[in-house]
Amino acid sequence: MDDLAKAVRAFRDERDWLQFHNPKDLAISICLEAAELLEPFQWKAPEEVVAFLAEDENRRQVSREMADILILLVSLADVLGVNLVEAARAKLLENARKYPVERAKGNAKKYDALQL
Amino acid sequence: MDDLAKAVRAFRDERDWLQFHNPKDLAISICLEAAELLEPFQWKAPEEVVAFLAEDENRRQVSREMADILILLVSLADVLGVNLVEAARAKLLENARKYPVERAKGNAKKYDALQL
Amino acid sequence: MDDLAKAVRAFRDERDWLQFHNPKDLAISICLEAAELLEPFQWKAPEEVVAFLAEDENRRQVSREMADILILLVSLADVLGVNLVEAARAKLLENARKYPVERAKGNAKKYDALQL
Amino acid sequence: MDDLAKAVRAFRDERDWLQFHNPKDLAISICLEAAELLEPFQWKAPEEVVAFLAEDENRRQVSREMADILILLVSLADVLGVNLVEAARAKLLENARKYPVERAKGNAKKYDALQL
Numbered sequence: 001m002d003d004l005a006k007a008v009r010a011f012r013d014e015r016d017w018l019q020f021h022n023p024k025d026l027a028i029s030i031c032l033e034a035a036e037l038l039e040p041f042q043w044k045a046p047e048e049v050v051a052f053l054a055e056d057e058n059r060r061q062v063s064r065e066m067a068d069i070l071i072l073l074v075s076l077a078d079v080l081g082v083n084l085v086e087a088a089r090a091k092l093l094e095n096a097r098k099y100p101v102e103r104a105k106g107n108a109k110k111y112d113a114l115q116l
Numbered sequence: 117m118d119d120l121a122k123a124v125r126a127f128r129d130e131r132d133w134l135q136f137h138n139p140k141d142l143a144i145s146i147c148l149e150a151a152e153l154l155e156p157f158q159w160k161a162p163e164e165v166v167a168f169l170a171e172d173e174n175r176r177q178v179s180r181e182m183a184d185i186l187i188l189l190v191s192l193a194d195v196l197g198v199n200l201v202e203a204a205r206a207k208l209l210e211n212a213r214k215y216p217v218e219r220a221k222g223n224a225k226k227y228d229a230l231q232l
Numbered sequence: 233m234d235d236l237a238k239a240v241r242a243f244r245d246e247r248d249w250l251q252f253h254n255p256k257d258l259a260i261s262i263c264l265e266a267a268e269l270l271e272p273f274q275w276k277a278p279e280e281v282v283a284f285l286a287e288d289e290n291r292r293q294v295s296r297e298m299a300d301i302l303i304l305l306v307s308l309a310d311v312l313g314v315n316l317v318e319a320a321r322a323k324l325l326e327n328a329r330k331y332p333v334e335r336a337k338g339n340a341k342k343y344d345a346l347q348l
Numbered sequence: 349m350d351d352l353a354k355a356v357r358a359f360r361d362e363r364d365w366l367q368f369h370n371p372k373d374l375a376i377s378i379c380l381e382a383a384e385l386l387e388p389f390q391w392k393a394p395e396e397v398v399a400f401l402a403e404d405e406n407r408r409q410v411s412r413e414m415a416d417i418l419i420l421l422v423s424l425a426d427v428l429g430v431n432l433v434e435a436a437r438a439k440l441l442e443n444a445r446k447y448p449v450e451r452a453k454g455n456a457k458k459y460d461a462l463q464l
Contacts, residue, residue, distance in 0.1 A: 001117040004201050007208055015215060016222040020391050023178070024157040024165050027150075028390050030185065031263055034143075034150040035383030041140040042376050043340040043368050045278065049140050053196065062139070063198040066189055067207035069146065070200055073182055073189075080169065082179040084186055085120050091183035092123055099131060106132040108275040136275050144274050147379055151267030158260050159252050159456040161394065224391040233349040236433050239440055247447060248454040255410070256389040256397050259382075262417065266375075266382035273372040281372050285428065294371070295430040298421055299439035301378065302432055305414055305421075312401065314411040316418055317352050323415035324355055331363060338364040 001085055008074045018079075026076040030069060037065035117201055124190045134195075142192040146185060153181040233317055240306045250311075258308040262301060269297040349433055356422045366427075374424040378417060385413040 012018055040062065041049055052058050077084040128134055156178065157165055168174050193200040244250055272294065273281055284290050309316040360366055388410065389397055400406050425432040 001201060004204055004208075007205065011208055011212060014217050015220045017220075017224070019222070020224045022162060022165065023169060024154075024160065024162070025391050027154040027157050028260065028386060031147075031150040031154050032383050032387055032390065034147040034185075035380050038140075038143040038147050038376060039380055041143050042380065043373050044140065046138060046140070049138065053139060059196060059198070062196065063193075063203040064207055064210070066192060066198065066200060067203040069150075069185065070189060070204045071208060071211075073186060074204070076182060077179075080175060080178065082175070082182060084182060085117060087179040087183040088120055088186045088190070089123065091180055091187060092120075092127055094180075095187075096127060101130050104131045104133075106135070108133070108136045141275050144270060144376065148267050148271055148274065151264050154260060155264055158264065159257050233433060236436055236440075239437065243440055243444060246449050247452045249452075249456070251454070252456045254394060254397065255401060256386075256392065256394070259386040259389050263379075263382040263386050266379040266417075270372075270375040270379050273375050276372065278370060278372070281370065285371060291428060291430070294428065295425075295435040296439055296442075298424060298430065298432060299435040301382075301417065302421060302436045303439060303443075305418060306436070308414060309411075312407060312410065314407070314414060316414060317349060319411040319415040320352055320418040320422070321355065323412055323419060324352075324359055326412075327419075328359060333362050336363045336365075338367070340365070340368045 004070075005074050005078065008071055009078055012075060021075055021079050023076060023079060026072055026079070030072045030076070033065060033068040033072060037062065037069065120186075121190050121194065124187055125194055128191060137191055137195050139192060139195060142188055142195070146188045146192070149181060149184040149188060153178065153185065236302075237306050237310065240303055241310055244307060253307055253311050255308060255311060258304055258311070262304045262308070265297060265300040265304060269294065269301065352418075353422050353426065356419055357426055360423060369423055369427050371424060371427060374420055374427070378420045378424070381413060381416040381420060385410065385417065 012021065040052065040058065044052060053062070073084060076082075077087075128137065156168065156174065160168060169178070189200060192198075193203075244253065272284065272290065276284060285294070305316060308314075309319075360369065388400065388406065392400060401410070421432060424430075425435075
């Protein structure tokens with residue numbers, strides 16, 4: 001992950017793109033890439049999603065969209081000085097408090113609905 | 117990152133949530149979390165974004181939203197059997213071909229506009 | 233629709249909000265509201281969506297999110313000087329050319345896949 | 349608007365697409381089209397947005413993306429039995445209560461921050 005962060009930074013700096021990497025536009029980009037990730041699943045029933053992902057080329061395409069999001073997250077983390085993996089680890093602990101096992105088990109409700 | 121993937125999987129399995137983790141809904145979740153990441157930047161001019169992020173609590177809130185996206189990416193990578201960091205590394209090489217330094221330097225145009 | 237456009241404009245101008253209504257932030261807002269519209273459908277299988285929408289309060293909540301998007305579209309159309317209904321009518325004609333009945337009938341494929 | 353709703357319904361039924369028009373996938377589509385609307389504004393500073401929209405062809409392209417969203421909203425309203433314009437009118441009244449003129453004037457804060 002550290003190596004990835006370095007590679008992302010090198011890619012950006014070789015192209016002199018840091019000037020464009022303001023947090024608002026990076027957040028917009030993440031939104032747009034998230035939409036591209038969602039796109040192939042549109043209009044597909046659950047069993048069609050399974051069939052779609054059974055093909056290697058489709059799974060590869062989906063993984064490319066996931067990669068775009070990760071690259072942008074790493075870029076945003078870089079300009080904000082955030083340690084992304086540590087932030088995820090901390091958030092997971094927070095989520096563990098919001099979704100206690102005894103209540104959340106087998107239950108997809110959002111935590112505010114869970115607390116009721 | 118491997119440890120994070122393990123922690124994400126443990127969190128999910130303790131709650132018996134694998135049953136909900138179909139790729140379509142995970143992709144939807146990533147979209148929704150990306151929107152939450154974008155939300156604080158809405159209606160803010162560039163200089164207001166800078167002022168907003170100068171406050172620790174705001175930067176922490178933004179890093180929490182970034183963490184949510186990474187956790188979901190890791191979850192999706194897990195059900196698809198994708199190595200996320202490797203996918204990002206491969207995508208970066210692909211992007212390097214799509215955005216050659218000599219053309220892309222200091223230029224925010226999309227690659228299809230760049231080629232013209 | 234003309235009355236709605238007038239009401240949206242009056243609402244905005246009473247609050248002196250035209251200054252915030254630049255097209256980029258309005259487009260961001262439409263994205264965020266679209267995410268809110270999608271949110272209640274997340275983690276729901278097709279039959280759960282049906283059950284969810286069978287309840288009046290849920291349908292009302294969904295229609296409120298749809299309303300937010302329409303209000304923002306009308307606001308954006310106003311600052312751009314676009315006639316929204318006419319634009320939709322023209323786009324429908326364009327779509328009719330992209331998706332000829334004989335090929336598109338009963339087929340959810342995107343037009344570029346259809347042409348193959 | 350009534351004519352538009354009829355035209356949207358006719359377009360859909362000629363292609364036998366009602367079978368795909370479940371609310372979850374329509375909400376996904378609205379999200380994806382909202383992302384396409386946002387896309388041309390990405391990486392553009394406020395003054396670049398103005399320059400971009402000064403060109404007719406760009407404004408036309410943006411209005412086509414807006415049209416796609418309206419067509420999908422009308423499609424979703426149709427399957428849910430929602431009167432879209434009436435919903436927007438009701439939401440505007442609700443917003444007027446949430447954002448009282450005396451507090452909201454010249455202020456882009458969200459209503460929950462406003463109430464403080």
